[in-house]
Amino acid sequence: MGQRWRAVGVLAAALFAVNVVARLVIRFAFPDDDTAANRVSLVMFLAIGLVLAGAAFRWGAARPLGHWAGDLALAVVAALALTVFVGPLLVGENPFGGGAGLFFAQIWLYLAATAAGVLVGYLTLTALGRDFRSRQLKRYAELKQSRPRKIVRR
Known part of the structure; x- marks a missing residue:
């Protein structure tokens, strides 16, 4: 059980680290350039999506969807x-400094990037037939075909 929570914590820390790096790059490399800041933010959201796609791909192969989906959501x-x-x-700004619109826009963009990343990872895994459920059905089919057919006498 401890290993499970450790994986959740490491994933949350990795996602936060991607955001911190993006904020630091914007703060020190592009302090006055809004276009560059928007591009760095886009790259950050893509990186977050890729991290979650990798996590969904890896966790989806090892465990049923119901087990890893809650961990990923947490x-x-x-x-x-x-x-x-x-x-x-961390970069010297107020979390609510941009107003309610910017605050909630951050939340919706973050959730959209994470949902897209998880969907890409899990759908790729499913399309390849390597998800937990597909492998379980394949083992069942192989087991059923390996047994000899029972002959019924009447």
Whole structure:
């Protein structure tokens, strides 16, 4: 059980680290360039999506969907809370400084990027037939075909 929570914590920390790196790049490399800041933010959301696609691909192969989906959701919520509330403080900004519109836009964009990443990872895994359920059905089919047919006498 401890290993399970460790994986959730590491994933949340990795997602938060991607955000912190993006914020630091924007702060020190492009302090006045809004176009570059938007591009760095886009790259950050793509990186977050790729991290989650990899996690969904890896966890989806080893465990049923119901087991890893909750863990992934918990990691995303923890990383989102850190990103929205702690991330701006690390670069000297107020989390609510941009107003309610920017605050909620961050949340919706983050959730969209995470959902897209998880979907890409899990759908790729399913299309390749390597997800837990597909492998389980394949083992069942092989087991059924390997047994000899019972002859019934009447």
